[in-house]
Amino acid sequence: MTLESKPEVPGEGGLLIAYPPTLGEARYLSDAELELSLKKTLAMRATGDEFWIFAYGSLIWRPDLPTLETARARVQGYHRGLYLWSRVNRGTPQTPGLVLALDRGGSCKGLAFRIDPTQLDEALRTLWLREMPMGSYQPSWLRCTLADGRRIQALSFVMRRGIPTYAGRLPDAVLRTVLERASGRYGTTHEYVARTVHALREHGIVDLALENLLKRCG
DSSP: OOGGGOOEEEOGGGOEEESSOOOOOOOOOOHHHHHHHHHHHHHTOOSOSOOEEEEOSHHHHOOOSOEEEEEEEEEEEEEEEEEEEESSSSOOSSSOEEEEEEEEEEEEEEEEEEEOGGGHHHHHHHHHHHHOSSOOEEEEEEEEEETTSOEEEEEEEEEOTTSTTBOOSOOHHHHHHHHHHOEETTEEHHHHHHHHHHHHHHTTOOOHHHHHHHHHHO
16 A cells, blocks of 8 residues: 555445545744733633643643643533644645544543643643644533542543544544554654553543554554
8 A cells, every 4th residue: 555546435425535635735823813812712611710621642641731620521512533634743735634623422531631720821832832723623611420429621632523633433443553663753643542542541540542553553
């Protein structure tokens, strides 16, 4: 199988999927667009003194946040999956990788971080530069249940389905190719998935879907 030939493999519903996908030109949001996105997100926040962020991927093992409290948490209505094509961080335009996103349906266990309010402004601007450079996610306020039973509202980043880099559910043949070949600025897709699985396990969280994917395709 060669990348140049763009092999087609069976996908969901019998459709054929070529790898690498055609993603179009990458466009980064301007500073003004990032600031507007942040302001709109904060305007939708319910009142409350505590500010929480729900982490489901790399934020679990590299939060880089001024955190006052960390707790295991669960959100309903969304699940974790490799749904976002990455052509910089975990892949290239020629060999795109994949990163995790929250998509509709099911539930997801992760970590919730309570942020130091005295450092909130700087932390959020840094977070927006990290998570929203191309506007691939929809910043959303999710209802979370913490391990001790507390119910909170937490900021997280949900997949936007209507963009070219939304991968959806991919067949194992494509996932195997990505895990074997894709590497970007921060390393390989395989390393990214394996590190997330390990970090989840360290916090007492088992994601069988992600672990089984590594066993089948890694």
